Amino acid sequence: MKAIVSIRHSSGTAAELIEQEVPDPVIKPHDLLVRPLATASNPVDYKVKDSTEPGLAPRILGWDAVGEVLGCGIAVIGFRPGDLVWYAGDINRPGAYAELQAVDSRIAARAPSRIDPIDAASLPLTVLTAWELLIERFRVQQGAQGSPGTLLIIGGAGGVGSALIQIARALTNVKVIVTASRPESVDWVSKLGAHHVINFARSWPEQLSAIGVRQVDYIASLTASDEHLLSAAQVIKPFGSYGLIDDPKSLDISVFKRKSVSIHWELMFTKTLFEGEDLSSQGQILHRVSELVDLGQIRSTRLGSGLELSASSLQQSLDSHQRGSSRGKQVFSRPKHWR
Structure with a gap:
């Protein structure tokens, strides 16, 4: 063939x-x-x-x-x-x-x-990644009666981000906030259902405060996790959940220690790499x-x-x-x- x-x-x-x-x-x-x-x-x-x-x-x-x-x-x-x-x-x-x-x-x-x-x-690949991160790693409750919570997606215009916005809106009650900077990216994630869009190059706390959000419950870091780590640590709630899918050369997660944040890796291929009951x-x-x-x-x-x-x-x-x-x-x- x-x-x-x-x-x-x-x-x-x-x-x-x-x-x-x-x-x-x-x-x-x-x-x-x-x-x-x-x-x-x-x-x-x-x-x-x-x-x-x-x-x-x-x-x-x-x-x-x-x-x-x-x-x-x-x-x-x-x-x-x-x-x-x-x-x-x-x-x-x-x-x-x-x-x-x-x-x-x-x-x-x-x-x-x-x-x-x-x-x-x-x-397929992106909805599996999004579902596993949101539902299996973060354990966000499904259904309209689930916890309202707030989800910040770093890099929401790419394939996984585009899927995660939609999965979150279709299955959960969380407020979806996305980072994007280019006008075409802002337009894209807004059409997919993001409640709010912030610019990753400006102050995250200030932009979140402007939309009535002090801190977020969940952060899905889909790109440049090492570059945005300090900003993520600033805006995540104590006992919040931080998940990533990319391959940073280094990642000092000690910035999350004072807030007792849980760290989650998501790799869609883990289930087939280590074949098991799931x-x-x-x-x-x-x-x-x-x-x-x-x-x-x-x-x-x-x-x-x-x-x-x-x-x-x-x-x-x-x-x-x-x-x-x-x-x-x-x-x-x-x-x-x-x-």
């Missing part, structure tokens, strides 16, 4: 993306054999690409997809050939930038039926989000027109992620020359 792969030819050279022939996947008992129809890029793509070692087998990237089920392993329950599914997948296994992919059925769900696959593909929870989350999408409570975070997947179009998207200049998600359609 054809796939877009990351390969590094020798030490001292950059890893590159190329299209080449690779073996078809072999499905395991719990696997679905899927033909990806639409895929979306994420920062994890460039991180895995950059870590590709010379001399190793090419690596298929891609951890956001909507596809058609072609076959099922002997232990699969609830799926059959012809189903349209969505998933983020497993970072230990080949990704979705390929003609075919094997994905564990327990971390997949039927895709939303009321939006196009090219729109749905923008969501593996199927990702399929359950995606099933619930699919319902919310079909009810119109969560919208696609795709920006711009869908591009046809190629090594060059993917590289351009990864460059944007690496610069930190992306809003929402870039989605790719299946190449027309693929089977």
Whole structure:
């Protein structure tokens, strides 16, 4: 089969993306054999690409997809050939930038039926990350009767932030405050449902005070956590919760000690890296989000027109992620020359 792969030819050279022939996947008992129809890029793509070692087998990237089920392993329950599914997948296994992919059925769900696959593909990885951070790490109560609380999202215009705003509004009663600076980012997060937007480059306490908020209960730090750590420590409540998803080179969490703040890491791939009893929870989350999408409570975070997947179009998207200049998600359609 054809796939877009990351390969590094020798030490001292950059890893590159190329299209080449690779073996078809072999499905395991719990696997679905899927033909990806639409895929979306994420920062994890460039991180895995950059870590590709010379001399190793090419690596298929891609951890956001909507596809058609072609076959099922002997232990699969609830799926059959012809189903349209969505998933983020497993970072230990080949990704979705390929003609075919094997994905564990327990971390997949039927895709939303009321939006196009090219729109749905923008969501799986980010809604899983957002849900796990908000509901599982922070333990925010679901439902309109839940604690009102306040959630500050640092970097709300990116893929995870765009999902987290919507998950918080659809499932909880928290007040959602987002940091953004560029006019287009402010407009984007406001349309997604943020109650308030503050500028990360100005005084956070002053801006929060202006909207009647003295301190916040939860902080979701989605980018530049090391740069914004002191500001976060200023505005979080005693006994509050601080969560992060990025990769700061250093993070001195002692700034939170006086307030007894709890610190949470969120990595969407932890459940598949350390397979346990909660593996199927990702399929359950995606099933619930699919319902919310079909009810119109969560919208696609795709920006711009869908591009046809190629090594060059993917590289351009990864460059944007690496610069930190992306809003929402870039989605790719299946190449027309693929089977």
